[in-house]
C-alpha cells in the first residue's frame with residue numbers, strides 16, 4: 361500500500377552497519393512504491409563484474425573503509441539520474457550519504473525530504489553481522505539467529521550455498537562501526553537533525569516491529585507536514 365504523503369518521496373537511509381538498512385529498505389520501497397538504490401549492492405556488483413570502479417573499490421571495502429569520494433558520488437549521480445529519467449517519482453537511497461562531504465555532493469544533485477536513521481547499538485550490530493549470510497546469486501540476506509534459511513545455509517529462493525560477506529569479520533565490523541559510523545556519520549546525523557530532516561527510529565526489535573515504527577514515524581511526519589497519510 362503506498363502512503364499518500366506528498367512530503368516524503370526522497371528518503372535517505374542512515375544507520376550503523378548491520379542496523380537492518382537493507383532489510384527495511386526493501387520493505388519500505390515496496391510499501392511506498394519508490395525506486396530503491398542500495399549503495400553497497402551497487403559497489404559489490406561492480407566488484408563482482410570486475411569493472412574499473414569495482415577494482416578500485418574492493419580494497420577499501422575489504423578493509424571496512426569508505427570508498428573514495430569521487431567514485432561513490434559518480435555512482436550515485438548515475439543511479440539518481442537514471443531514476444529521474446525513468447519517472448522521477450522519488451527514491452529511497454540506502455548507504456549514501458555517509459559523511460558531510462557526500463551530503464554536500466548529494467545537495468548538488470537533488471534535495472531530500474527525510475533522513476531516516478535506524479539506530480542500533482554496537483553489541484547488537486556485532487551479534488547480527490556475525491550471523492548474517494547472503495546468497496551471492498540472488499542477493500537474498502539471511503540471519504542464522506533471526507531469519508535462518510529452511511535448509512542449512514542454502515538459499516530458500518534459488519538453492520545456492522550461502523556465504524558470509526568478506527567485510528563481516530569482527531575486525532572489519534569494528535572498523536566500519538567505529539570509523540565509518542561513529543566518526544564519519546555522526547556530524548552528518550547532527551547536521552540533518554539541525555535541518556529538521558532527521559527521523560530517528562529504534563532499530564532493536566523484530567524486523568516487523570522496526571518496520572511498523574518506520575511506517576508510523578513517516579506517516580506521523582507526513583501528517584505533521586500537512587500531507588494526507
Ligand code: AP5
Nearest residue numbers: 377378379380381382383400421427488492502503566567
Ligand atoms: P554496505 O553494504 O552499505 O554496508 P553497511 O552500511 O555497513 O550496512 P550493511 O549492509 O552491513 O547492513 P544493513 O544495515 O543493510 O543490515 P542488513 O539489513 O543486512 O556497505 C559496504 C561497504 O561499501 C562499506 O563498508 C564501504 O566500504 C562501501 N560503501 C558503501 N556505501 C558507501 C558510501 N556512501 N561511501 C563510501 N563507501 C561506501 O541486516 C544485517 C543482519 O541483521 C542480516 O543478517 C539481517 O537478516 C539481520 N536483521 C535485520 N534486521 C533485523 C532485526 N530487526 N532483528 C534481528 N536481525 C535483523
